[in-house]
Amino acid sequence: MPYNAANYFTPLVRSKPNERLTELPALGLDADAIAEDFKHYFVHALGRDGNCKSTHYPYKALAMSLRNRLMERWKRTQEAYDEASCKRTYYLSLEFLMGRALGNSMLNLGITEPATHGLYQLGLVLEEIAECEPDAGLGNGGLGRLAACFLDSCATLQLPVKGYGIRYAYGMFRQEIEDGYQLEEPDHWLRDGNPWEMERPEYKQRVSFGGHTETHLDNQGRRHSSWVDTSDVLAVPYDSPIPGYRNGTVNTLRLWQSAATDEFDLDEFNAGSYTEAVESKNHAENITMVLYPNDASENGKELRLKQQYFLASASMKDVMREWKRLRGNDISRFAERNCFQLNDTHPTIAVAELMRLLLDTERLDWEQAWEITRNTMAYTNHTLLPEALERWPVLLFERLLPRLLEIIYEINARHLAEVAARWPGDTNRQRRLSIIEEGDTPQVRMAYLAIVGSFSVNGVAELHSRLLVEGLFRDFYELWPEKFNNKTNGVTQRRWLAGCNPGLRELISEAISEGWISDLEQIRQIEPLAGDSAFRGRWHQVKLDNKRRLATLVKQDCGVLFNPEAMFDVQVKRIHEYKRQLLNVLHVIHLYNRIKAGDTAEWTPRCVLIGGKAAPGYAQAKRIIKLVNNVARVVNRDPAIGDLLKVAFLPNYRVTAMEIICPATDLSEQISTAGKEASGTGNMKFMMNGALTIGTLDGANIEILEEVGDDHFFLFGLTEEEVVALRPQYDPDRIIAEDSDLSRVMELLEGGHFSQFEPGIFDPIVAAIRSPGDPWMVAADFDSYVKAQQAAAAAYRDRARWVSSSIINTASSGKFSTDRTMREYNDDIWGLASVPALEP
Numbered sequence: 001m002p003y004n005a006a007n008y009f010t011p012l013v014r015s016k017p018n019e020r021l022t023e024l025p026a027l028g029l030d031a032d033a034i035a036e037d038f039k040h041y042f043v044h045a046l047g048r049d050g051n052c053k054s055t056h057y058p059y060k061a062l063a064m065s066l067r068n069r070l071m072e073r074w075k076r077t078q079e080a081y082d083e084a085s086c087k088r089t090y091y092l093s094l095e096f097l098m099g100r101a102l103g104n105s106m107l108n109l110g111i112t113e114p115a116t117h118g119l120y121q122l123g124l125v126l127e128e129i130a131e132c133e134p135d136a137g138l139g140n141g142g143l144g145r146l147a148a149c150f151l152d153s154c155a156t157l158q159l160p161v162k163g164y165g166i167r168y169a170y171g172m173f174r175q176e177i178e179d180g181y182q183l184e185e186p187d188h189w190l191r192d193g194n195p196w197e198m199e200r201p202e203y204k205q206r207v208s209f210g211g212h213t214e215t216h217l218d219n220q221g222r223r224h225s226s227w228v229d230t231s232d233v234l235a236v237p238y239d240s241p242i243p244g245y246r247n248g249t250v251n252t253l254r255l256w257q258s259a260a261t262d263e264f265d266l267d268e269f270n271a272g273s274y275t276e277a278v279e280s281k282n283h284a285e286n287i288t289m290v291l292y293p294n295d296a297s298e299n300g301k302e303l304r305l306k307q308q309y310f311l312a313s314a315s316m317k318d319v320m321r322e323w324k325r326l327r328g329n330d331i332s333r334f335a336e337r338n339c340f341q342l343n344d345t346h347p348t349i350a351v352a353e354l355m356r357l358l359l360d361t362e363r364l365d366w367e368q369a370w371e372i373t374r375n376t377m378a379y380t381n382h383t384l385l386p387e388a389l390e391r392w393p394v395l396l397f398e399r400l401l402p403r404l405l406e407i408i409y410e411i412n413a414r415h416l417a418e419v420a421a422r423w424p425g426d427t428n429r430q431r432r433l434s435i436i437e438e439g440d441t442p443q444v445r446m447a448y449l450a451i452v453g454s455f456s457v458n459g460v461a462e463l464h465s466r467l468l469v470e471g472l473f474r475d476f477y478e479l480w481p482e483k484f485n486n487k488t489n490g491v492t493q494r495r496w497l498a499g500c501n502p503g504l505r506e507l508i509s510e511a512i513s514e515g516w517i518s519d520l521e522q523i524r525q526i527e528p529l530a531g532d533s534a535f536r537g538r539w540h541q542v543k544l545d546n547k548r549r550l551a552t553l554v555k556q557d558c559g560v561l562f563n564p565e566a567m568f569d570v571q572v573k574r575i576h577e578y579k580r581q582l583l584n585v586l587h588v589i590h591l592y593n594r595i596k597a598g599d600t601a602e603w604t605p606r607c608v609l610i611g612g613k614a615a616p617g618y619a620q621a622k623r624i625i626k627l628v629n630n631v632a633r634v635v636n637r638d639p640a641i642g643d644l645l646k647v648a649f650l651p652n653y654r655v656t657a658m659e660i661i662c663p664a665t666d667l668s669e670q671i672s673t674a675g676k677e678a679s680g681t682g683n684m685k686f687m688m689n690g691a692l693t694i695g696t697l698d699g700a701n702i703e704i705l706e707e708v709g710d711d712h713f714f715l716f717g718l719t720e721e722e723v724v725a726l727r728p729q730y731d732p733d734r735i736i737a738e739d740s741d742l743s744r745v746m747e748l749l750e751g752g753h754f755s756q757f758e759p760g761i762f763d764p765i766v767a768a769i770r771s772p773g774d775p776w777m778v779a780a781d782f783d784s785y786v787k788a789q790q791a792a793a794a795a796y797r798d799r800a801r802w803v804s805s806s807i808i809n810t811a812s813s814g815k816f817s818t819d820r821t822m823r824e825y826n827d828d829i830w831g832l833a834s835v836p837a838l839e840p
Ligand code: KVN
Pocket: 140, 142, 143, 146, 294, 295, 296, 297, 298, 344, 382, 383, 388, 460, 489, 677, 678, 679, 680, 681, 699
């Protein structure tokens, strides 16, 4: 439990600040004050006038006015944390998928209305101005967006949590579709500057690579290692404000950018190669150039390991510096006041880096250093997919991070000694539990380093956490059962309901007041209104308006006409075989067949929207995108299909697109092979906005079903246990032969109906479906999926029933707020006290 700092630490000694420098009246939050500030920036700082036609400068001026208002609160929050001398948590993540900041800042400051009004008085439309902001797309998908939702909830709960990440010059690539194929375009998101960040050069750190290690004895005869002849790079922090919801708290996201040191490469320089020496600066600056665009798979690039160490080392040193500023040089109680949450294994080298700093810089002995490290680190696993498990060749480590490899070897030796003591003679078990995987190219297993170095290991949904301890981490669970726990994911209802769905926000708040925005369990109170036909009518109207908004986007970006009266059936997420966009496409082809065969009695018109990015090197995923586009072209151009079925692939799916999509969705597709999707979080955003789910018993779908009840959820497919049991006998050819619907679908695919001009391009897809080794068992769930889709279509035709289910979905989404998730992390792992910002 959080304990009182005053019992443990003497008050801080600091010199008195110069208050004359900082005395300022608080900034107003009314329309006039905001408009005045806006004009000041527009005219004085940006030098624009009434002839300015660009919306970029109004965006900048508004962002600067908001930033001022955040800044006051930011300072008071950080001072409150310092004064409380409180324990803090650092969320270490290679990804923070923040999206836009403007709307969220206004929402959380509580000034959306006055700001809109103030600008309107100046003849400006807020919605247009907001469109200028590029997404901060520093993440791939769920894992990165989860980090962003966590920060929002921590600030709202007034928890002293700071995010540490990388300031990539290029975020997630922009996806374009040309002739149905994905093209990747660079995302230079900082081109026009970023008004939300603050560079803090005074806090830069040095990060070392390469070189070699030396041991020597100190004057007490103790052996020490040092890491010498390194090539260093600088890490420069950029801070962005993370406002809590109307509570005066502003937390920090600190992103590191790499820069060359001021020293030239001395060898090159002395050899007279001035330009070559300057060129070497490039290598340093490359480290934070680009986000790796692989979701749930690793690709083993050296530069990626450099990014990981760069983040870990800069962040550890930063926290150490902060410790010394506040508490002096005695580091022995570091673990009582600091916790690092590792977002998957990506920042796990932090375990070895903290050990290195404690041993080599602070000169602690091993036992003391290990005690501190192991009480400070906590690890979250996000996937069971074997291709996503990070392993780094020992040889790469030796070349890049020789001192860290020594430390990992020592951690492993002591760990294996513990295993040997517990299970004497069980050498097989020692091999299984070793951090080093032996073989032709020995590898460091990062997940094992994370487990050994942490006091907590969690999965991200009930099923996922159970499968972790029964499978992947079974041996470790036997060794340390107390370390393992579940923390079911969530999403922030501020961005994902209040912000993106103003129509529903007003309707809900009018009925039950606004409490749900910071306490989502209250949203249960709208459940009885599912039986109120007037309320249902208004609910339906909001959905219809949101569908019009999405239809406009689809028309614009795909050239396809969606009729807002039709059922909007949506699957947006990264394109991956385990997520089974292919199953969705097979169903679409089946519907096409039915229409062509005249089987359209009691038909529910449907608009199918699919969107998502494929990793640039993932050929099969890219082929699936091409298939969606080709099927869409055939279906949409066929006059016999008309409005009964429309299909569109939405290019460049991202946070900002989801803000339009989820409020407009009727049916949410969550159709992964059971046991493969660790949690999913899109499923929660859809549910919150009143979509019904069609889904398998996978990830958090299971908990969604549990909350909403099976009358309001279209369940289908094999369970995880059934998938495992079927695998050895899986015979897709037979399943296809025995299912006339699926046979007809396969006939069209195999007959080249969707690849008239490029014969054979979908052969690998057909082969995958027909392979007995198909890991995703697409054919196995087809029939059950089609039946669930039929049930959904029938339900949609009964509007009163559908709208009532929609209301019940939103009403049941209370569990899936990251406010709940963060409370659980804090109660079970971090033990932070909530610390309000200082009063103005
Ligand atoms: C792995 C490597 N997730 C990853 C990953 C590089 C980038 C990302 O995490 C989500 C969860 C999804 C899971 C995703 O697939 O089910 O909802 C947040 O916990 N991303 N590994 N796992």
